[in-house]
Amino acid sequence: MMKEITYAQAINDAMCEEMIRDETVFFMGEDIAEYCGAFGVSRGMLEKFGKDRIMNTPISEQAFVGAGIGAAMVGMRPIVELMFSDFMCVCFDELVNEAPKMRFMFGGKVKVPMVMRTPSGGGTGAAAQHSQSLEACLAHFPGLKVVIPSTPYDAKGLLKTAIRDDNPVMFLEQKTLYRTKGMVPEEEYTIPLGVADVKRSGTDCSIITYGRMVQMSLEAAELLMEEGINVEVVDIRSLVPLDHKTMIESVRKTRHVLIVHEAVQFGGFGGEIAGQIADSEAFYYLDAPIRRLGALSCPIPFNPNLEKAVFPTVEKIVAQVKSLL
């Protein structure tokens, strides 16, 4: 049986189900209890689990992310929420010097099963310090898994897997997707990390993408189909681990590839994807250069027209695909 729920509800359901299943799971962050988080994701959780497991923290990202790591090191499974992904910069030490290093650095004697959840990305008029997509920064560090779901179905299945993972998982949610709806099974399911999902099968060009750009790429694909261009949309779903095989197979099939992400194109994760394609046998199948489309190198502006101009749009995606064929 399937039911239609929002992306936010899917995340809420995943957390609630895992908290019921495993009493070592708890949730902490700024204003997540009565307020239910800045985006209302944790609605109803305080009533269900009480304040010992749904914990409001001080505005001290280093303290509560660090405390999450410490609790995880001794066998708890904390979920910590950063109110905006931009705030990871205030606790970068904990996220990149501590969480991903402990297991290796201490000779394998400790694990850090922590999930850091955070709303990421723009499109909400929140300007330069509340709209960034910083996933490439996290993916750069060996020891961090990085997940960005694009649908309610993926969000729920991937988050449940992330909570059960014995290692730190950075779970980046897309704030403009929170209210979008999708079908989700009523029964238990999980989705493994590192398995891409071909959201649309096509023959003429691959769009490799993730997060909020998946829906835009699908819309672009529909427009292109009207012109007889059959696009394949590959949603990588997790940057780390990365499903190399599915990307390469898709490119070999379509012989054209456009990589789309909302993050700044310069130094973005698209460069890694492009590099992996260029380094693989898929290179020999390419009929056109590998193309990337990301945000302009510009702090995200407040003005809605300017903000739109910074990010990839359906129109830009259509134009880029056409330019490759």
Place this chain on the structure above:
Amino acid sequence: MSGKNSDHTSDVTKNIEEPISKELKMIMWQMWIDMHLARYFEERVQWLFSKGLVHGTTHLGIGEEATAAGTIAAMKSQDYVFGTHRGHSQAIAKGIDVKYMMAEILARKTGVCKGKGGSMHIADPDIHYFGADGVLGASAVMCVGTALATRKRKEEDRISVVFFGDGTSNEGATWEAMNLAAVWELPVLFVCVNNTYGMSTPIKDVMKDTDIAKRAYPFGMPAKTVDGNNVLEVYHASVEAREYVASGKGPMLLVENTYRISGHSKSDGNLYRTKEEIESWKEKCPIKAFRKYLVENELFTEEELDKAAKTAADEIEQAEEFAKASPEPSFDDLMNDVYA
């Protein structure tokens, strides 16, 4: 409890009035051994570095041995301890075998971190020692997390201890950790080993008020300052502090004033302090002071103490031999414990 700085005297006799129990005598013996293991270990590491037999760097705390030995002797084996990057003495007091520590320093596969951590990351989670951390402040926030876990599990007689230096008391993470531990009333013992220098910078240059204990008060946390070169004063204050923290009243700060006789690291030319200053602190050596106390009070004879010191020296020698005879990790070991 007072936040007043005590002066740096090392008269260990002053704080023992009651008759000494058999148990306390045993603890004194253990502290004597731990201080010697730490001193000899670090002197050996320093020598190995000077001979170019070790790569990387190391941070020695020669002169600070009483802080680790005295504090950890007052803790229980189940307590979680986070050390500092100058943490050899803490690791030894917590119970890591010097053999595996030396192997780690020499980057061997048999090292306590399998040769992947080095001096700056010596840790052994199996005995609840979460070790040295290279980025200051992080241990404090993680320590709040282990305390939170014990609270959630209702483990009443288990506290979390974090050592940090005077320099780290200026880190924002330390303040965040104190506030969170205090507001959640978590069983955390903050132990500031105040050796009066952050690397080369004297604390008076970076703190308006160098009475570090006062930093606890805004968080509603008690604090006590002790002579960190007086191992018994450290021990007794730590016993009291542990009792307070384990009672569920929340965290506490213990400031242990001491001095680092060794340089900060191998790159230290001691350009920021005088020879006279260093020499004056050698006179206040915590081991010397402890010996004086133990002998004058007829707790142990000179011969017994010398014999124990000799055994510690032998143990360090054997540790070096063990380390040198151990293989280095192979490339096959490289990707073990890499999962993403």
